[in-house]
Amino acid sequence: MDGLPTLVNLVKQLQRVPYLASKNLHRVANHFLTMQPEQLEQFCRSLREAHDRLIKCPHCCAWQERNGSCIYCSSLKRDHGLICVVETWYDLNIIEKSGSYSGLYHVLGGALSPLDGIGPEDLSLNQLIKRIEGSCREVILAMNQTPEGEATSALIARALRNKETKITCLARGIPMGSTLEYLDRLTVCKALQERRIF
Numbered sequence: 001m002d003g004l005p006t007l008v009n010l011v012k013q014l015q016r017v018p019y020l021a022s023k024n025l026h027r028v029a030n031h032f033l034t035m036q037p038e039q040l041e042q043f044c045r046s047l048r049e050a051h052d053r054l055i056k057c058p059h060c061c062a063w064q065e066r067n068g069s070c071i072y073c074s075s076l077k078r079d080h081g082l083i084c085v086v087e088t089w090y091d092l093n094i095i096e097k098s099g100s101y102s103g104l105y106h107v108l109g110g111a112l113s114p115l116d117g118i119g120p121e122d123l124s125l126n127q128l129i130k131r132i133e134g135s136c137r138e139v140i141l142a143m144n145q146t147p148e149g150e151a152t153s154a155l156i157a158r159a160l161r162n163k164e165t166k167i168t169c170l171a172r173g174i175p176m177g178s179t180l181e182y183l184d185r186l187t188v189c190k191a192l193q194e195r196r197i198f
Contacts, residue, residue, distance in 0.1 A: 062089055089107055123152070
């Protein structure tokens with residue numbers, strides 16, 4: 001791309017977007033470059049509006065409208081004695097889409113990852129502990145099944161060990177529709193350790 005400094009700069013900016021696979025950078029750049037001017041203007045306006053109008057809820061750290069209230073914390077239909085702790089807002093979305101949970105949430109903003117420079121002070125752990133001191137009867141740890149997620153769950157469990165709040169985590173093991181033949185050893189091990197009465 002020598003001789004195209006503007007395109008090089010666009011690709012460099014796209015490289016800064018997390019979760020955007022490097023193999024897709026040029027496709028995304030091409031998509032933006034071939035958009036109709038009014039479509040591009042609408043996209044930029046929507047992005048600017050979202051950046052200006054959305055803030056994190058001071059209680060659960062999920063996104064909310066700046067001039068409104070949190071749709072989760074303010075709902076009278078939700079069980080306020082139940083808090084599901086997730087790493088990110090999109091993890092919250094996955095649980096919400098399941099339609100099987102009606103309690104409150106707490107978004108940590110990530111998971112412990114010393115290699116990436118993410119420590120306890122980078123997560124919303126203090127807000128979580130303050131919330132639990134209220135009328136919370138159960139905390140569900142819904143972290144990803146990764147070493148970082150496990151370390152984060154262990155840290156939260158230690159921080160809450162002297163509280164009278166029940167601490168649970170999502171079930172682990174064999175996913176629905178799968179066969180033992182294709183599962184890894186760790187999944188089978190977890191399924192055996194966390195077996196339940198049939």
